[in-house]
Amino acid sequence: EVQLVESGGGLVQPGRSLKLSCLASGFTFSNYGMNWIRQAPGKGLEWVASISSSSSYIYYADTVKGRFTISRDNAKNTLYLQMTSLRSEDTALYYCASPWDWGQGVMVTVSS
Amino acid sequence: DIQMTQSPSSLPASLGDRVTITCRASQDIGNYLRWFQQKPGKSPRLMIYGATNLAAGVPSRFSGSRSGSDYSLTISSLESEDMADYYCLQSKESPFTFGSGTKLEIK
Numbered sequence: 001e002v003q004l005v006e007s008g009g010g011l012v013q014p015g016r017s018l019k020l021s022c023l024a025s026g027f028t029f030s031n032y033g034m035n036w037i038r039q040a041p042g043k044g045l046e047w048v049a050s051i052s053s054s055s056s057y058i059y060y061a062d063t064v065k066g067r068f069t070i071s072r073d074n075a076k077n078t079l080y081l082q083m084t085s086l087r088s089e090d091t092a093l094y095y096c097a098s099p100w101d102w103g104q105g106v107m108v109t110v111s112s
Numbered sequence: 113d114i115q116m117t118q119s120p121s122s123l124p125a126s127l128g129d130r131v132t133i134t135c136r137a138s139q140d141i142g143n144y145l146r147w148f149q150q151k152p153g154k155s156p157r158l159m160i161y162g163a164t165n166l167a168a169g170v171p172s173r174f175s176g177s178r179s180g181s182d183y184s185l186t187i188s189s190l191e192s193e194d195m196a197d198y199y200c201l202q203s204k205e206s207p208f209t210f211g212s213g214t215k216l217e218i219k
Contacts, residue, residue, distance in 0.1 A: 045156065046210065047208040050206070103155065106156070
């Protein structure tokens with residue numbers, strides 16, 4: 001059974017940093033590109049970042065470029081999202097997604 | 113950036129109805145189009161990939177099609193479990209973009 005389990009979310013002040021993790025199991029993690037997608041409360045889906053299987057290709061939404069960094073450790077079957085200079089508009093449920101499956105999401109709240 | 117214009121935003125329908133949701137791409141995206149279903153309080157679920165391919169475990173009443181830059185998700189006979197939000201996603205080029213969503217609800 002495929003599982004994607006996000007962690008690392010929480011309440012953080014504007015301007016601070018937070019690092020999300022996503023532990024994958026049930027499939028060959030190192031074979032697939034991975035994604036972070038977020039959903040603000042009551043809003044639609046917003047793509048955040050993607051990384052190829054070997055980390056050769058990395059893409060970001062304009063809204064997070066220069067502030068967020070996606071990375072992965074294939075030996076640990078783990079995807080990461082380092083978030084810096086957080087803003088109130090970054091408040092959302094953050095999902096880790098493979099090409100076929102999504103995690104349950106982790107909430108990030110940016111507020112003073 | 114590629115814009116995905118999704119319509120309608122809300123779709124009241126009756127059980128047994130045939131319903132269609134459409135996304136129009138502002139540029140060529142080939143078949144790099146996916147459809148997702150999201151029920152309240154749940155994570156999105158992949159329904160269609162490559163514009164026309166049914167994802168594993170998805171009922172055959174769902175189908176995807178393409179006509180030029182218009183991409184459609186059709187449910188042939190609506191069931192109560194299909195009431196949800198639906199989103200399209202283009203993954204042809206970064207930044208990848210979602211449609212604004214369609215809320216499918218019982219009339």
